[in-house]
Amino acid sequence: MTRANHRVTSLDVARAAGVSQSAVSRSFTAGASVAPETRTRVLAAASALGYRPNILARSLVSRTSGLVGIVMGHLTNPFYPAVLEAFGAALRRVDKRMLLIPVPDGDVDQVIGEVLQHQVDGIVVASATLSSALAEECARQGRPVVLFNRTTTAPTVATVSCDNDGAGRLVARTLVAAGHRRLLYVAGTPDSSTNVERERGFRAEAAALGAAVRVVAGLYRYDTAFAAVTAALTQPPDAVFAANDVMGCATIDAARRHGLAVPEDLSVIAMDDGPMAAWAGYDLTVIRQPVTDMVAAAVDLLLAAGRGEAPAHIRLPGTLTERGSARL
Amino acid sequence: MTRANHRVTSLDVARAAGVSQSAVSRSFTAGASVAPETRTRVLAAASALGYRPNILARSLVSRTSGLVGIVMGHLTNPFYPAVLEAFGAALRRVDKRMLLIPVPDGDVDQVIGEVLQHQVDGIVVASATLSSALAEECARQGRPVVLFNRTTTAPTVATVSCDNDGAGRLVARTLVAAGHRRLLYVAGTPDSSTNVERERGFRAEAAALGAAVRVVAGLYRYDTAFAAVTAALTQPPDAVFAANDVMGCATIDAARRHGLAVPEDLSVIAMDDGPMAAWAGYDLTVIRQPVTDMVAAAVDLLLAAGRGEAPAHIRLPGTLTERGSARL
Numbered sequence: 193m194t195r196a197n198h199r200v201t202s203l204d205v206a207r208a209a210g211v212s213q214s215a216v217s218r219s220f221t222a223g224a225s226v227a228p229e230t231r232t233r234v235l236a237a238a239s240a241l242g243y244r245p246n247i248l249a250r251s252l253v254s255r256t257s258g259l260v261g262i263v264m265g266h267l268t269n270p271f272y273p274a275v276l277e278a279f280g281a282a283l284r285r286v287d288k289r290m291l292l293i294p295v296p297d298g299d300v301d302q303v304i305g306e307v308l309q310h311q312v313d314g315i316v317v318a319s320a321t322l323s324s325a326l327a328e329e330c331a332r333q334g335r336p337v338v339l340f341n342r343t344t345t346a347p348t349v350a351t352v353s354c355d356n357d358g359a360g361r362l363v364a365r366t367l368v369a370a371g372h373r374r375l376l377y378v379a380g381t382p383d384s385s386t387n388v389e390r391e392r393g394f395r396a397e398a399a400a401l402g403a404a405v406r407v408v409a410g411l412y413r414y415d416t417a418f419a420a421v422t423a424a425l426t427q428p429p430d431a432v433f434a435a436n437d438v439m440g441c442a443t444i445d446a447a448r449r450h451g452l453a454v455p456e457d458l459s460v461i462a463m464d465d466g467p468m469a470a471w472a473g474y475d476l477t478v479i480r481q482p483v484t485d486m487v488a489a490a491v492d493l494l495l496a497a498g499r500g501e502a503p504a505h506i507r508l509p510g511t512l513t514e515r516g517s518a519r520l
Numbered sequence: 521m522t523r524a525n526h527r528v529t530s531l532d533v534a535r536a537a538g539v540s541q542s543a544v545s546r547s548f549t550a551g552a553s554v555a556p557e558t559r560t561r562v563l564a565a566a567s568a569l570g571y572r573p574n575i576l577a578r579s580l581v582s583r584t585s586g587l588v589g590i591v592m593g594h595l596t597n598p599f600y601p602a603v604l605e606a607f608g609a610a611l612r613r614v615d616k617r618m619l620l621i622p623v624p625d626g627d628v629d630q631v632i633g634e635v636l637q638h639q640v641d642g643i644v645v646a647s648a649t650l651s652s653a654l655a656e657e658c659a660r661q662g663r664p665v666v667l668f669n670r671t672t673t674a675p676t677v678a679t680v681s682c683d684n685d686g687a688g689r690l691v692a693r694t695l696v697a698a699g700h701r702r703l704l705y706v707a708g709t710p711d712s713s714t715n716v717e718r719e720r721g722f723r724a725e726a727a728a729l730g731a732a733v734r735v736v737a738g739l740y741r742y743d744t745a746f747a748a749v750t751a752a753l754t755q756p757p758d759a760v761f762a763a764n765d766v767m768g769c770a771t772i773d774a775a776r777r778h779g780l781a782v783p784e785d786l787s788v789i790a791m792d793d794g795p796m797a798a799w800a801g802y803d804l805t806v807i808r809q810p811v812t813d814m815v816a817a818a819v820d821l822l823l824a825a826g827r828g829e830a831p832a833h834i835r836l837p838g839t840l841t842e843r844g845s846a847r848l
Contacts (some may be wrong), residue, residue, distance in 0.1 A: 220633040226630045228651060235636070235657045258638070259619070267605050273595040280622035288779040289638060291587070294608035301556045303550040308563070310586070310617060325560045333567050356610060414799055438795075445801040467596060467766075471742055473773040473801055 200243040209237035258379065259333075260306035260494065265320035266299040269438065270466030271481070275318060275340070276485040286491060288313065295320055300327050308335060314494035316340050321383075324349070336497030338490045341481075343385040343505065350493040351502035354481040356463075359510040360393025363433045363461050363479060366512060368401040370520045372431035372459055375405045376418050376424055378443060380412040380435040387412075390463060410425045411441040419441035425450045431459035431518065437469045440476050444517060459518035462509070475516035484510045528571040529640060537565035563840060583603040587619045588822065589727035591625040591661075594650035597740065597766065597834040598794030599809075603668070606815035607644065616821065623648055636663060642822035645667050652677070664825030666818045669809075671833065678821040678831035682809040684714050684791075688721025691761045691789050691807060694840060696729045698848045700759035702735045704752055706771060708740040708763040715740075718763050718791060736768040745770035747827065752776045758845065759787035765797045768804050772845060787846035791838070803844035810836045 206213040210228055218226040219234035226234075260283055266272055279290055291310055295301050300322045307315055314336045314483065322330075324346035327337045331348045339351040346367040367375060369517075377394055380387035391407065398405045408424050417439035421432070425446065440462025447458045454460055462469070465480040490504045506519030514520060534541040539558055546554040547562040554562075565571075588611055594600055607618055619638055621631050628650045635643055654672035655665045658661075659676045666772035667679040695703060705722055719735065726733045736752050738745030745767035749760070753774065762768040768790025775786045778822045782788055789805050790797070797804040817834045825831065842848060 214657045220637050225649045228654070229627065231633060232651070232653045232657060235633070235654070235661070239657065239661050262620075268598070268599040270596070270598065273601050276620070277595050277622045277624055280620070281624075284634075289634065290593075290620045292604070292608070294605045296605055301559060305559065305563070306612075309548050326556070326563070329560060329567065333563070396848065414795065414797075416692070418800060441796075441799065445799060449646065449800060467742065468769075468796060471769065471773060472746060472777060473769065497590060 193439075199239045202243070204233060205238045205240055205243045207339060208241055209233045242485045243386055249425060256313050257311040258288050259312045260288050260292045261293060261310070261312040261315040262318065263295055263300050263303060263307065263320060263322075264294045264299055264318045265295050265300075266412070267294050267296070270317060270468065271320070271333045271436065271464045271483075271509045273467070274483055275487065278484050281314065282487050283430070283492045284496065301326055303395070304330065308333065314338065314497065316494070317342070320463045322349075323452075331497075335501075336494055338493045338497075340486070340490050341386060343389070348503060350497060350505065352486050352490045352493065352506045352508075353386070354486065355507045355509045356389035357393035358507075359463060360390040360395075360433070361397040361484045362510070362512060364394045364397035364401065364403070364405075366520060367431045367433070367459060367461065368398065368403050370459070372519075373403050374431075375403050376421075376429035377405055377431045378410040378417050378421060378434040379407055380410065380439075382409070384412075385434050386463075390433075394433055410435065410442070412436050413438065414438050414442045415475070416444050421446040422450065428452065428458065431461070434460065434462040437462045437466045437476060437478060439463040440478070440517070441468060441474050442476055444476070454517050458506070459520070461512075461518050465513060470515070473497075477515045477518040477520070478513050479510040480513045481510050525630040528569045530571070532561060532569055533571045537561045538648065546619040547559075583618040584641050585639040586616050587638055587640045588616050589619045589638070589640040590622060590646065591621045591623055591628050591631060591635065591643060591648060591650075592646045593623050593628075594740070595622050595624070597647070597764070598796065599764065599792045599811075602794070602811055603646060603815065606811050607819075610812075610815050610819045618639075620826055629654055630659065636661065638833065642666065642825065644818055644822070645670070650677075659825075659831075664822055664831075666821045666825075668814070668818050669714060671717070676831060678825060680812065680814050680821065680834045680836075681714070682820045683835045684717035684838045685721035686789060687807045688723075688761070689725040690796070690838070691728065691732070692722050692725035692733075692847065694848060695759045695761070695787060695846070696726065696731050698787070698817045700847075702733050702757045702759075703731050704749075704760045705733055705735045706738040706745050706749060706760060706767045707735055708738065708767075710737070712787060714791075715763050717831040718761075722761055736772070738765050740762065740767065742766050742770045746774050749774040750778065753780070756780065756786065759789070762790040765790045765792040765794045765804060765806060768806070768845070769796060769802050772802055772804070782845050787848070789846050794811075795842060798843070799800065805843045805846040805848070807838040807843050808841045809838050810811045 202216040219231045298320045318340040327349045408420035465478045467475040530544040626648045646668040653678045736748035793806045793808040
């Protein structure tokens with residue numbers, strides 16, 4: 193029996209390595225428990241025998257690759273690294289891996305061809321938009337698309353987001369109940385659904401409660417928000433709702449530079465709860481997005497689409513996390 | 521001519537879509553310029569004809585998959601999202617994509633089987649360590665490993681890092697030249713080569729120049745560093761060197777809470793130059809690591825290993841970026 197006329201199996205590897213077949217399987221399985229020395233022995237035996245766990249060949253037959261394309265803008269926004277870690281863990285539980293395509297300029301249409309070329313089992317588009325035409329084409333090719341942290345009116349695309357309208361309403365109610373009347377909204381990028389919905393909810397609820405809302409453009413960036421808030425402080429508001437935590441930090445820095453104390457002179461609440469929101473220098477009161485649940489929902493929607501189910505739209509509520517930046 | 525006995529080519533797709541063959545190719549190529557409507561038409565025609573750009577079949581023949589495994593700990597350290605974006609851009613230039621495996625607990629040995637299963641062309645291990653035995657096994661299987669931002673004594677593993685010893689020396693020289701004599705080093709995780717080398721260089725140069733160095737354990741984390749620096753401020757130093765920027769921010773927050781002004785009462789210099797280092801609240805003087813060059817070097821080393829070249833060890837110098845947190 194030579195290698196040429198015998199396809200090497202995991203049993204051959206197990207015998208050569210002096211371990212169980214299950215240990216061979218676990219050595220090649222995501223997150224499976226196996227002693228490092230065992231794994232080393234298995235990989236060495238597999239290499240010597242020419243054994244390859246046959247994921248690529250399996251891909252050609254089953255048309256599943258075990259890969260999910262994650263197309264992500266704004267990686268350096270601290271919200272998204274936490275999202276990536278959560279996707280890594282959630283996809284591993286269903287034995288899939290992330291093909292990560294960063295799109296710093298947000299132009300997803302430009303990269304969709306390269307994602308499809310790798311025969312991904314599905315595509316998550318986070319913090320960026322995909323044209324409806326391309327999303328439909330992906331779905332027709334059996335590569336379902338889930339928009340993460342964005343909503344859309346395209347019928348073929350599943351979406352998962354925080355209830356951003358509800359979050360805006362919650363912040364307005366909370367601030368007005370605490371006696372704040374002159375409110376400032378520091379807006380994110382104007383064409384993002386997250387910003388549109390947060391602003392809409394915040395303004396609608398504030399108006400219903402008789403509070404005034406001014407809006408400045410922060411574009412989800414520190415420097416833009418810092419400049420916009422600094423300009424707005426010539427007529428200081430009572431309270432600020434910043435559409436993300438980075439702009440919440442910028443608001444606090446701008447207020448201090450202007451000689452205002454936070455929260456004594458100005459209350460600040462922001463969306464998102466990245467690491468620096470909890471830092472002593474900011475101690476930011478936030479609406480926390482349920483990242484783990486949102487990611488789990490996105491993975492469920494991909495699997496559902498793989499079973500032919502119709503795209504759904506999931507909205508999960510954010511929760512108010514009180515720290516020291518707002519008088520409530 | 522039916523589909524069954526004719527392998528669909530890109531020319532068939534071009535005819536059906538009414539575009540050039542080059543437009544078909546560009547529609548499936550990373551970063552290639554093609555109008556969105558053209559791409560949509562090409563993908564629709566490809567789908568109707570059953571055309572697939574044949575990357576998986578090609579993988580089985582050539583044993584290259586176009587995938588590079590990126591195994592990364594500490595994604596939420598702001599240094600690493602910038603590294604990921606740089607790898608995305610550098611790998612795209614050589615027509616490869618990132619298979620991202622986050623390892624929040626840093627145990628790379630546990631996940632190496634799943635990386636190999638996807639027939640990656642190479643593996644980058646960033647901010648984590650891989651046992652020498654497994655690294656050698658990967659190399660023997662033709663899956664070269666490059667350690668990024670870590671060094672090792674294993675002969676089969678290529679490494680790319682900043683000159684961390686030199687960075688420590690540069691900070692000590694700079695602080696002593698400005699008149700600081702009582703220095704504090706806020707250390708990263710004790711077993712990381714980055715921390716060992718930064719501390720060694722900083723202490724050696726300070727000792728040579730007659731300055732005293734105390735060391736506290738910050739573990740590269742904000743909360744640990746904040747507590748350690750707060751405790752150390754009972755006997756305030758003149759100046760602090762923090763082994764990363766997150767701990768530099770923690771040092772500034774701890775000093776202010778203690779009633780010290782930065783830089784008037786305390787100079788602070790940190791490694792890394794993440795987004796918040798430039799924020800008005802910190803204005804942190806830093807040693808900037810040359811991320812783009814380090815990533816380009818790592819990709820070069822992977823390609824060199826693919827040509828059978830011996831592993832090399834690249835160290836690139838960091839540069840002092842003066843902002844407002846140190847009297848220099």
